[in-house]
Structures are given as structure tokens and as C-alpha cells.
Amino acid sequence: MHLKADSSKCTGCRLCQLACSLYLFQENNPKKSCLAIVPQFPDPGVFGVRTCTQCGECAEVCPVECIPQNEKGAYYIDADECIACLECVEVCPENVVFTHPDDEAPFECNLCGECVHFCAYGALYIE
Amino acid sequence: MKNVQVTLVGLLKKYAPGQSSLTMEAGQTVMEVIRELGLDPDLVAIVLVNGRQKFKSYRLRDGDRVKLVPMVGGG
Amino acid sequence: MLNGYGGRVLRVNLTDGTFRKSELDPELARDYLGGRGFAAKTLYSEVEKGTDPLGEGNKLIAAAGPLSGLLIPGAGKTTFAAKSPATGGYADSNVGGLFSAEMKYAGYDLIVLEGVSPEPVYLFIDDDTVELRDASAYWGQGSITAETALKNELGEDFQIAVIGPGGENLVKYACISHDFGRQAGRAGVGAVMGSKKLKAIAIHGTKSIPVADVDEYRRIGREMYDYCKASDAWEVWVRLGTSGVNVPSNEWGSFPTRNFQSGYFDEIEKMTGEYMRETIVITDKACFACPCACGKYSHSKKWDIYVEGPEYETAAFLGADVAVSDIEDVAYGNYLCDELGVDTISAGNVIAFATECFEKGIITSKDTGGLELSFGDSEVVFELIQKIAKREGIGDVLAEGVKHAAQVFGGDSADFAMHIKGLEISGYDSRNAPAMMLAYMTADVGGHHNRAWAITYDIEVGRDAITEGKAAKVIELQHIRPLMDCLGTCRLQWVELGMPLDYYAPAMQAITGVGRSWDDLLHIAERVWNLTRAFWVREVDGFGREWDYPPPRWYTDPVTTGPTKGKLVAREDVDKLLDMYYRQRGWDGNGIPTQEKLDQLDLDFVGI
Known part of the structure; x- marks a missing residue:
């Protein structure tokens, strides 16, 4: 089970990112979210969406083994244990382990589903 | 045979109380339906038939689903 | 913080x-x-x-x-x-x-x-x-x-x-x-x-925006989004965006056509929102955190260009007002204006004005550098857009706007130079919508629709009527809509999806931590409205009622075709509307805010 995107339905509004940061950090800050919107304008005029596939490569590479799975099976980074080596960021094939200047530890999708709830266009789903 | 589904959206319900969703006969135009409901045609901004915008002169066919949408506040 | x-x-x-x-x-x-x-x-x-x-x-x-x-x-x-x-x-x-x-x-x-x-x-x-x-x-x-x-x-x-x-x-x-x-x-x-x-x-930027009560704010925000998504107008709004208005505006007789000679364009088949959706739209494009994307991003195969739109106003002015009837040509004109960085509303308006001048012999091919202007000629429209942006030849005159161009062209052209206060009027012919006309007359930037849009109100209470209620509605809208501009949000969720305004005061309270009622917020909008009026009074010598009149075409030339054929708002009715409006606003008979009104709005630094 992981977060999937039908990018043809994405309108680039970034509400998913805002909702994500509010859930994860209780902050208004799309730069602290766990999915990426990739606008391709002016040509071909579409949005790309990158989401975590829960492939687990981040967990495998983590030297301090601080990327366990939660009850939904989603990998999450335990910020208290993290040594900020950023190996997980490097290895992620989708580029969806994120960092932010405010935080030492990276963060990634925990399958909370907030983005899915808010997306009015049905561009995001979990399956 | 009444087999066209007509739905009034938003403030149009106010102008045709108790008729927010009803079935009408095919063969007539959307304009005729609007007049039969007692609505001012100018209040019906957008006519959707099976999810597509149509002119009010569109003649209804069997099984059409019609939504009459008002324009509240413009651009 | x-x-x-x-x-x-x-x-x-x-x-x-x-x-x-x-x-x-x-x-x-x-x-x-x-x-x-x-x-x-x-x-x-x-x-x-x-x-x-x-x-x-x-x-x-x-x-x-x-x-x-x-x-x-x-x-x-x-x-x-x-x-x-x-x-x-x-x-x-x-x-x-x-x-x-x-x-x-x-x-x-x-x-x-x-x-x-x-x-x-x-x-x-x-x-x-x-x-x-x-x-x-x-x-x-x-x-x-x-x-x-x-x-x-x-x-x-x-x-x-x-x-x-x-x-x-x-x-x-x-x-x-x-x-x-x-x-x-x-x-x-x-x-x-x-x-x-x-x-x-x-x-x-990478910073977070602080809010006072994050839980309450998220709760209200969620309700607002859920309302929008459940609105039964959502489907059509996202499918067509503002281009969905092309057909109804035409049916109302408010679609500016041939330099506002008419409000009805009889070649609209290839310009409906539906036609546009089926032929050129490729992506729905939204503003930040918007659940009802009105942006329709298009690709014209005919011209091989990408453009956002054409939205309603552009269809009105690079379409009907210059009598161009194919959405792909409108889209190309839209693309040229966007790339060259000129407003499609004013540009189309100016070109329509020049075309009418040309057809009436007020200007000739000597003035246009050999260009033959005629309604419906999209190539000429494209040429003029480029001349305007580069200020080449006649483009140098047209780049100044219709008010100035009418002074240069002379004749009776000022009577059909479609501007108010020097700003070209946007896309609603108002000769059978007096509240809408009053909204244009009194808009604080000149001839623009978005401060108050009142056609539905005109329809509801009777299109010909000249009433105190119409002046009151215009004032009410001129506070609500500009309030949205103060808040930094869009009005269309309220306007098109029917999202209740009741959400905004509690949302503002949760976000800012300052308790204010909706009326308190509207009071601020009224303050801003009067302040912009005071700016005009200060900056424009002799500013007053004269500046609020519509172009003569709207009170002397009846609509030529369509459902509003023969309609206009007589000059005496224009004056009645202004009298009602000024009185209700607490302004004097010349449209100047009174000291009492300024005091009431705590605008004590304003000297009039």
C-alpha cells in the first residue's frame, strides 16, 4: 500500500503539500511536505507528481536503523535517532525523502492520507 | 414517457421550491423545460446535459440528465 | 510575530x-x-x-x-x-x-x-x-x-x-x-x-506562516474545502472555468460585440466553453490551494502555441468585441498578449475601437500604415497587438488606450471610446443591467467588473428597474469582493460554488487571533473603498461626478442586435443611479466623501 498519483488530474494547486505540512508538523509550509509537484510549463503544460512508493530503500541504507514502519506499513524517520547523514535522501529513487533548513532529520510520507482527503481533483489515492 | 432527469442547482431551488430534482419528457427543448418550471430563463446561466454545456435550444433525448446552473456572482 | x-x-x-x-x-x-x-x-x-x-x-x-x-x-x-x-x-x-x-x-x-x-x-x-x-x-x-x-x-x-x-x-x-x-x-x-x-x-521562501489557533483553523479550513468539493456547481466550474460564462453572457445580451455595438455575438458556436474544452484545453490549472481550478491550459494545434485560457474576458475582447469567432484564433491573440505583456481586455477594446473608427472613416489606411481594419479579421488583430506592444506606427497611439486614441482620432469617436475614468470597460455590456452599469461607473480603478458584479441582481429584480436597491447591492458587493482582495483570497468559491461567507470571520479569528465579526471586516473594506476614492480626489484635478459617467454609447446608442436590442440606460437614469449611490455612500452630490463619512471610517489623515 502506498500513495499514488494520477498526475493528469493534478492542477498544481499544492494544497496536498500544505495539508501534509499541517499534519506532519502542524505548520503552514509546503516546503515541509512529503510529496513533490513538478510543473512542466509552458510546454507540454502538465503537472508531474512524485510520491513515495514505500520501496524501503531508505530503511535499508540507514546506518542507525532509525527508519521503521508504522501501523500502515509506511516507513518513517525517527527524528530522535536520526544522525542526519542524509543517506536516505541520496538513495531514494523517487527523490521523495525531503529536508528542510529548520530540521536536521529528513522526512517522508507516512500514509496519513491528508493529501488524499484535500485533493479536490482525485489526483491522489492510496492503494 | 418521462425519462429525462432534471436537477436544479444552488439558488434556482429557491425559485422552484420542491422541484430541485424531477423527471421530464424527452422531445422538448431545455428552454421549454425552464419555462414549464416557471423560471426566468436569464436566471439559468449554464445548461449541462450529461455533463456537457448545451444551448437552451437543445432538444432533450431519452435518458438525458440535465443540470440547470445559476450564475451567482459572475467573474 | x-x-x-x-x-x-x-x-x-x-x-x-x-x-x-x-x-x-x-x-x-x-x-x-x-x-x-x-x-x-x-x-x-x-x-x-x-x-x-x-x-x-x-x-x-x-x-x-x-x-x-x-x-x-x-x-x-x-x-x-x-x-x-x-x-x-x-x-x-x-x-x-x-x-x-x-x-x-x-x-x-x-x-x-x-x-x-x-x-x-x-x-x-x-x-x-x-x-x-x-x-x-x-x-x-x-x-x-x-x-x-x-x-x-x-x-x-x-x-x-x-x-x-x-x-x-x-x-x-x-x-x-x-x-x-x-x-x-x-x-x-x-x-x-x-x-x-x-x-x-x-x-x-521556506518559512512557516504562524497562526493563532492551529486546530480551529484546520477545522474551519477543512469544512470550507469539503463544502467546495460537495458543491453541485463544482463539476461545471472545473470543466469550463470562466469560459462557461461565454454562452450565458451572450444570452443575457451582455457579451461585448463589435466594440460594444451589441451585446450579442451571433457566431458563438466555436467560442463556447464546451467547444473550447473539447478542442484545445489540455490541463486544468489552479491557483494556490484552490479546489475549483478555473484555469484552462490550452494548446492550439492551428497555431502550435500553449496558453492559459482563453478565459471569459479574453473571449469577449479578442473574440466577440473584434468579431473573431474561432477559439483557436482567440487563443493565438491571447498568447500574443500574454507573451508581449499587455492586458487582453484593454488591448481587444482598443483594437475594436480602432476598427469601428476605420469602418466609419474617422481613420484611414494612411493612419494605420496601410492596414485595412475590419471586424472579424483575426490577422489584423494579431498585427495590431504586436504594433501596440512595440509602439510601432498606429500602435503607438493605441498603446495609450481608447481615451487618448479618441482624442487623437477625433470626430465623434469619443462617444464610442469604451472606457470609464480612462480604463477600458471589461466584458459585460450593461445597457440592460443598470446595477452592473453603476458597478462599472463607480469601480475604483475605472471600467472594471470585479469590484461588483451585479447582473444576476438586475435579472432577479427586473432588468429595466432603476432602484435604491440596485445602488445598495452595488455598494454591498463593493465591500465584499474587495474585502477578499484585502484578505488575499479569491471570491469565486463564494460567487460560483456558493460557499457561505460565514466562514471568513471565524477563519480570520482562528488565524490572526483577533476577534472580528463579518461586519467588522466589511467596515475595513468600506474604509479602503473611501480611501481609494480620496486618492482619485487628490490626484485628479476637478475629480467628481463627471468621472463616473459611462461612455455616451451606453446612454445614447441602443443595443443593435440580440435579446437586449433597443436597450440603453437613459442619461437621466444614469444620474438617478449616481444620486442614489452617492447618498447611500455618505458622499456629496459630486461624489466626494464627506468629512463625516471619513471620520466614521477613521480616515483622519485624509484631507479633502
Whole structure:
């Protein structure tokens, strides 16, 4: 089970990112979210969406083994244990382990589903 | 045979109380339906038939689903 | 730390290349909220009386509101404002997209651009880093080209506001473009940017916006989004965007056609929203955090161009008003205006005006450099757009707007130069909609629809009626809609999806921590409205009732065709509407705010 995107339905509004940061950090800050919107304008005029596939490569590479799975099976980074080596960021094939200047530890999708709830266009789903 | 589904959206319900969703006969135009409901045609901004915008002169066919949408506040 | 705000004001002096950052004044936030409120206050207080709009003394404002960048449907509006080079009065024009959200994430609510740069520059803002950078490589480029180039250079996460050649060449209705197809289009804010030799603003921010009660704010925000998604108007709004209005506007007889000779265009089949959706639209494109994307991003195969739109206003002015009937041709005209950086509303209006002058023999091919102007000739429209943006030949006259062009062309052309206060009228013929006409007459930037849109009210209470209620409705709308511009959010969730206004006061309270009722917020909107009026009074000699009249065509020339054929609003009715409106506003018979009204709104610094 992981977060999937039908990018043809994405309108680039970034509400998913805002909702994500509010859930994860209780902050208004799309730069602290766990999915990426990739606008391709002016040509071909579409949005790309990158989401975590829960492939687990981040967990495998983590030297301090601080990327366990939660009850939904989603990998999450335990910020208290993290040594900020950023190996997980490097290895992620989708580029969806994120960092932010405010935080030492990276963060990634925990399958909370907030983005899915808010997306009015049905561009995001979990399956 | 009444087999066209007509739905009034938003403030149009106010102008045709108790008729927010009803079935009408095919063969007539959307304009005729609007007049039969007692609505001012100018209040019906957008006519959707099976999810597509149509002119009010569109003649209804069997099984059409019609939504009459008002324009509240413009651009 | 001011909840709901980025918290800082950035001032850039382009003349000497210096910057000043300051804390946002809590009293400014309290009394003017943000967005156009900040803009109006700043312009009134800081731009000296008699300032040349294209000179060093004018200031260009970019302002976000307290809702911008937050979990509120449509909270992606940015206000750009200045003393208008088109009208000489107050100008603000707002643009959707992602700009104001990014301003707040970088920690700024207000950017004030002062002076004139000696060389072309762009303003680079990355959180706390602010630089003026050489823009000589971008100067001369089209808006879309330059935005693409800046994103390639700086990164996709930078949000860009940019002018095209129209702004560089000081076309009086040049726009500021953003996000590949959104514009702060009206009243020449792009020309002010061009006069400052500022090609673009590029901004990126990584900060969080503080809110007072995060749980309550998220709860209200969620309800607002859930309401929008469940609205039964959602489907059609997202399918067609504003182009869905093309057909009803035509059926109302309000679709400007052949320079407003008519309100009905009989060749609309290839210009309906549905036709557009089926033939050219490729992507639904939304502003920041908007659940009802009205942006229709299109690809015209005929011209091989990408363009956002054409939205309603552009269909009206690069379509019906110049009698061009194929959406692909409208889209190409739209693309040219966007790339060249001129407002489609004013550009189409000016071209329609010139065409009528040509057909009536007021100007000839000698004036046009050999160009034969006729309604329905899209090639001529394309040619004129380019001449305007480059100020070539007749384009140099047309670049000044219809008011000026009528003075140059002479004859009786002033009677059908479709402007109010020097700003070309936007897309609703109002000869059978007196409330809408009054809304245009009294709009605080000139002939623009978005301060109050009243056609539905005209229809509801009787289109011919001249009533106190119509004046009251216009005033009510002129507070609600501009309030949205103060808050930094879009009105369309309320207007088109029927989202109740009741959400906004509690949302504002949760976000800012300041308890205010909806009426308290409207009181601020009224303050801002009167302040912009005072700006006109101060800046325009002899300003008053004369400036509020519509062009003579609207009270002397009946509509020629369509459902409103034969209609007009007689001059005496125009006066009645103004009398009612002034009285209800607490203004004198000449349309000047009374001292009593100013006192009531705590505008004690305003001297009239």
C-alpha cells in the first residue's frame, strides 16, 4: 500500500503539500511536505507528481536503523535517532525523502492520507 | 414517457421550491423545460446535459440528465 | 510575530539599489488587513500628490493578505498596485497563482518598489537574501520566455512575476504576468514596473506562516474545502472555468460585440466553453490551494502555441468585441498578449475601437500604415497587438488606450471610446443591467467588473428597474469582493460554488487571533473603498461626478442586435443611479466623501 498519483488530474494547486505540512508538523509550509509537484510549463503544460512508493530503500541504507514502519506499513524517520547523514535522501529513487533548513532529520510520507482527503481533483489515492 | 432527469442547482431551488430534482419528457427543448418550471430563463446561466454545456435550444433525448446552473456572482 | 502574516515589509529602492526590511506594523494589519488594503494605504500615504505615474516618485506595491498561503480555498491572490499610468488615479490589479503564498513563506506581506533603476534588473528574493540582479539578458524577452528562462536559471520552486515588451515599452495597459498565464492585467501596473526598469521579481521562501489557533483553523479550513468539493456547481466550474460564462453572457445580451455595438455575438458556436474544452484545453490549472481550478491550459494545434485560457474576458475582447469567432484564433491573440505583456481586455477594446473608427472613416489606411481594419479579421488583430506592444506606427497611439486614441482620432469617436475614468470597460455590456452599469461607473480603478458584479441582481429584480436597491447591492458587493482582495483570497468559491461567507470571520479569528465579526471586516473594506476614492480626489484635478459617467454609447446608442436590442440606460437614469449611490455612500452630490463619512471610517489623515 502506498500513495499514488494520477498526475493528469493534478492542477498544481499544492494544497496536498500544505495539508501534509499541517499534519506532519502542524505548520503552514509546503516546503515541509512529503510529496513533490513538478510543473512542466509552458510546454507540454502538465503537472508531474512524485510520491513515495514505500520501496524501503531508505530503511535499508540507514546506518542507525532509525527508519521503521508504522501501523500502515509506511516507513518513517525517527527524528530522535536520526544522525542526519542524509543517506536516505541520496538513495531514494523517487527523490521523495525531503529536508528542510529548520530540521536536521529528513522526512517522508507516512500514509496519513491528508493529501488524499484535500485533493479536490482525485489526483491522489492510496492503494 | 418521462425519462429525462432534471436537477436544479444552488439558488434556482429557491425559485422552484420542491422541484430541485424531477423527471421530464424527452422531445422538448431545455428552454421549454425552464419555462414549464416557471423560471426566468436569464436566471439559468449554464445548461449541462450529461455533463456537457448545451444551448437552451437543445432538444432533450431519452435518458438525458440535465443540470440547470445559476450564475451567482459572475467573474 | 503577527499571526497570519509573513511579518515583514520589504522596501527596495531601485534608484540606488538599497533595501530595507522592517517588521509589519501591527496597526496597519489591524486597520487594513492586507492586500489591497495595504496597497491603498501605502499609496495614499507615500506617493506624493501629482506624482508622474511613470516617474521616479511612483511606487509599485506587491501585497499578500492574511489568508494568502493558508488552508483556505483560493488563498492565492496577490495585489499589484500603483498610481495608474492609464488613468492617473488609483490602480490595483490582482493576480492568482502562487506568488503571494511564496511571499509569505519568504516572510513578507508587502513589497514596496521605489525609484527607477538605471539599468534593467530583476529582484531576487530567497528568504532573507535580497538582491537586485542584472536583467539585460532578459530585457526584450516575452513574459513566457523570460519566466521559463528565470525558472531554468533559479529553479522551479521560484515564483516569478514578470513583464514583457509591453511593460518595457510603457504600454499604458501593460500587465504583470505570473505562472505561465496569470496576469495582474489592469490599469497599467506592468507599465509602472517597466518604468522602473524592473523586468521581474523572483521569490522563494521556506518559512512557516504562524497562526493563532492551529486546530480551529484546520477545522474551519477543512469544512470550507469539503463544502467546495460537495458543491453541485463544482463539476461545471472545473470543466469550463470562466469560459462557461461565454454562452450565458451572450444570452443575457451582455457579451461585448463589435466594440460594444451589441451585446450579442451571433457566431458563438466555436467560442463556447464546451467547444473550447473539447478542442484545445489540455490541463486544468489552479491557483494556490484552490479546489475549483478555473484555469484552462490550452494548446492550439492551428497555431502550435500553449496558453492559459482563453478565459471569459479574453473571449469577449479578442473574440466577440473584434468579431473573431474561432477559439483557436482567440487563443493565438491571447498568447500574443500574454507573451508581449499587455492586458487582453484593454488591448481587444482598443483594437475594436480602432476598427469601428476605420469602418466609419474617422481613420484611414494612411493612419494605420496601410492596414485595412475590419471586424472579424483575426490577422489584423494579431498585427495590431504586436504594433501596440512595440509602439510601432498606429500602435503607438493605441498603446495609450481608447481615451487618448479618441482624442487623437477625433470626430465623434469619443462617444464610442469604451472606457470609464480612462480604463477600458471589461466584458459585460450593461445597457440592460443598470446595477452592473453603476458597478462599472463607480469601480475604483475605472471600467472594471470585479469590484461588483451585479447582473444576476438586475435579472432577479427586473432588468429595466432603476432602484435604491440596485445602488445598495452595488455598494454591498463593493465591500465584499474587495474585502477578499484585502484578505488575499479569491471570491469565486463564494460567487460560483456558493460557499457561505460565514466562514471568513471565524477563519480570520482562528488565524490572526483577533476577534472580528463579518461586519467588522466589511467596515475595513468600506474604509479602503473611501480611501481609494480620496486618492482619485487628490490626484485628479476637478475629480467628481463627471468621472463616473459611462461612455455616451451606453446612454445614447441602443443595443443593435440580440435579446437586449433597443436597450440603453437613459442619461437621466444614469444620474438617478449616481444620486442614489452617492447618498447611500455618505458622499456629496459630486461624489466626494464627506468629512463625516471619513471620520466614521477613521480616515483622519485624509484631507479633502
